[in-house]
Amino acid sequence: MDTVNNVQKTCSCAAASGNQSAASISDSQRLLFAQLLAQSMDSSLASLADFSESDSDNKRSNGGSSSSLLSSLAGLFAGGTQTTAISGPFGNFSTAGPVGQTAAQAALTRVGDPYSQARRGTGNYVDCSSFTQWSYGQAGVTLPGTAAEQAQYCAQNGYTIARGDLQEGDLVFWSKAGCDCGRYDEIHHVGIYLGDGKVVEASSSKGQVVVNDLWGENGGKWQVAMYARPY
Numbered sequence: 001m002d003t004v005n006n007v008q009k010t011c012s013c014a015a016a017s018g019n020q021s022a023a024s025i026s027d028s029q030r031l032l033f034a035q036l037l038a039q040s041m042d043s044s045l046a047s048l049a050d051f052s053e054s055d056s057d058n059k060r061s062n063g064g065s066s067s068s069l070l071s072s073l074a075g076l077f078a079g080g081t082q083t084t085a086i087s088g089p090f091g092n093f094s095t096a097g098p099v100g101q102t103a104a105q106a107a108l109t110r111v112g113d114p115y116s117q118a119r120r121g122t123g124n125y126v127d128c129s130s131f132t133q134w135s136y137g138q139a140g141v142t143l144p145g146t147a148a149e150q151a152q153y154c155a156q157n158g159y160t161i162a163r164g165d166l167q168e169g170d171l172v173f174w175s176k177a178g179c180d181c182g183r184y185d186e187i188h189h190v191g192i193y194l195g196d197g198k199v200v201e202a203s204s205s206k207g208q209v210v211v212n213d214l215w216g217e218n219g220g221k222w223q224v225a226m227y228a229r230p231y
Helices: 002-017 019-023 027-048 053-077 099-108 128-137 147-156
Strands: 085-088 091-094 171-176 187-195 198-203 208-213 222-228
Touching (some): 091 099, 099 128, 128 147, 147 171, 147 187
Antiparallel strands (some): 085 091, 171 187, 171 222, 187 198, 198 208
């Protein structure tokens, strides 16, 4: 509870400072704050789960407050402008900006959600492609179901872009060299570019949705195979 209250005080100070405060830190710092906050909220909510049955109403109240707070701060510290906030099942995000920005902001509300390929679409479970599919769905763009299918869709519709043209919301696809699996261009993974060299992705190795540095551009078994803007 002390963690939640302290973060609420931090949120109040940030809100009072407005856009000037958000502008004083870099994009990478904002993204890191959002990720660390998600982890902090996970710990706080786990503590709330230990409350007695008679405190169930209190648990629901505090859990909802924490979720709403996380969503607001994710938008503030990820550089989003929450002028038209949409309340979704996993948090609030803005649909006032461009398509890619909306998809990226929606994606950030899922940071910390668990990864599972087998349980994707159940509760808040996602794998890499269902995560990008959901995020772009919030922006009104329909994507196919797997990473390879999304890559093929982008290639066939002329949506691929150069590395130098990357902007917030663009898709990044990774291939697994030598998989000999028959997938399109050996594509096995997809994430969403956030800007400032960061991506948000549903990571099987981390077991959850995380914000990472853009990786796989220097060769290796896993490497970036394509960048795309699917609209």
